[in-house]
Amino acid sequence: MKLKKIELANFRNYEKLELEFLKNIICFTGLNGQGKTNIAEAVSVLGLLSSFRTNSYTEMIRFGEKYFFIRGEFYNNSGRDIEVGISFDGKNKKIMYQNKKISRFSQMWGKIPVVYLIPDESIITTGPPNSRRDFCDRLMSLTDAEYISMLSEYNGVIKQKNKVLTEMKSGNNSGADIISVYNTKITETGSGMYDKRIKFIQDFLPYFSEIFKFISDGLYTGDIRYETQMDKDNYSVSLKKMLVSEKYSEIRRGVSYIGPHKDDLDFLVNGRSLRKFGSKGQHKLFLVALKLAGTEYIKSVTDEYPIFVLDDLYSEIDERKSLQVAKILDKDIQTFITTSNSRIIDQLDPNVSQLYRIENGKCAAVF
Ligand SMILES: Nc1ncnc2c1ncn2[C@@H]1O[C@H](COP(=O)(O)OP(=O)(O)OP(=O)(O)O)[C@@H](O)[C@H]1O
Ligand SMILES: [Mg+2]
Structure with missing residues (x-):
């Protein structure tokens, strides 16, 4: 374009x-x-x-x-x-x-x-997990309409569940059944989102690794790993189990913290955590490579840069x-x-x- x-x-x-x-x-x-x-x-x-x-x-x-x-x-x-x-x-x-x-x-x-890179986005490599999830979600949304609707459905359920959990924390005890209904929905949509995210990283990573190596003049290798509390090989079953085992803890804390809305991406440079050990320049290069790889990824899916x-x-x-x-x-x-x-x-x-x-x-x- x-x-x-x-x-x-x-x-x-x-x-x-x-x-x-x-x-x-x-x-x-x-x-x-x-x-x-x-x-x-x-x-x-x-x-x-x-x-x-x-x-x-x-x-x-x-x-x-x-x-x-x-x-x-x-x-x-x-x-x-x-x-x-x-x-x-x-x-x-x-x-x-x-x-x-x-x-x-x-x-x-x-x-x-449009893919943009602005200075404020340094938060993607330095900030909390939601900045990395947003990066991934945004890129996927540009190319996958089904993912957009899954994401908006999922976020809607989490919002409703959080509302009920807040009410329960302040003394209303009548929500336990509805929480189970939300959890079924979270398992279903959440594991679909996980599958799509894993597929996305698999397809995106080769572009990223090559570009990162090139722009760092051959000095660094970069890697991206999906981080989750769930069992990666059995996400759906594991998510379902954790939602059951943590149900009362979620009610006690008044917030929903089990599901792909808490997953993260781990960024690695030469095998070490970028967030813990990266220099400012390495952060910026990683970010530039993420965005450049994003343009290649979009081109591979839609045939249009x-x-x-x-x-x-x-x-x-x-x-x-x-x-x-x-x-x-x-x-x-x-x-x-x-x-x-x-x-x-x-x-x-x-x-x-x-x-x-x-x-x-x-x-x-x-x-
Ligand atoms: N709604 C507006 N109406 C008129 N001027 C505005 C408006 N919003 C921002 N500006 C002005 O635009 C200027 C900032 O523009 P911009 O952010 O594009 O600068 P820049 O050239 O990118 O600078 P830098 O090198 O510092 O990033 C400021 O002077 C600001 O006052
Ligand atoms: Mg400026």
Whole structure:
């Protein structure tokens, strides 16, 4: 998927902007606070309908204005043109896909695949298990509609169960039977989710390992393991048993803690835990490799590369490894890069890339 044209009106610090993209690598440079991330944000909002920075469309309206508007012209690898328009007037969102109004976000899901990497996502390798589950769930959701519905059904049951557990903790004793009903559902949907996650990691891992080794200049090997309290070879039976044996403990604690919503991914570098022993640069490289592998995974499933958005890519990566990253990006995948590091610009080849300098919401083409 490629974005060939973007138009912004009153979006963040852009009053008006129109850019045409003809190359595969599009780099935005400039000093801090000038609007680089704002463009990266607009590109991902066009594809995913949500921002990586906020859940509020209101924040994206230019200060002092009443609405914003973003429009994108894309084309996919079978040469089909796709047009998306998003506007928001402070109250109503209007989303147009091929000039038709979209009433539900889910109608757009996966149509314009975007993978982004933003500095806040360092939490994926450093943070609590839910950040790693989210990474995996999000990537799987882009390619597997069945997984999206399993996940939303499962999360719905956990939410209901937690509500009953909270009530029981505060003295209401009438919920034990309904907890068993929820547990049956958790076993059924939860083991389906587990099967899909294991399959995903199996398919994803070869891409990841190869890319991680390459961008770390052959220095590191990376691995990903699925971590769970359940017996991995007998997940469904083990989940069912644990839900029974821990039922009263869950009631006592007032929270549901048995099931794939508590599973984790263990990230390893040269066989050792990244979280415990990794350096800052190793964390960042691991993350870059996870995202790059994500683009390959999406391509393998859907036959279409997503658009790749890399905000502040080069912070924390040394020069030698950033060269490796640049090499791997040099292929048929459209990549938007923002950086305030002007040295990186020397690595861009004008034959395959476009460079813009941004100053206070104005964007000038360098080449
Ligand atoms: N709704 C808005 N309306 C107008 N300006 C906004 C809005 N939201 C953010 N800004 C401005 O946009 C600027 C930040 O833009 P952005 O995050 O794109 O910077 P950046 O170029 O990526 O900087 P850095 O290099 O520090 O990451 C800030 O000056 C901020 O005040
Ligand atoms: Mg920024």
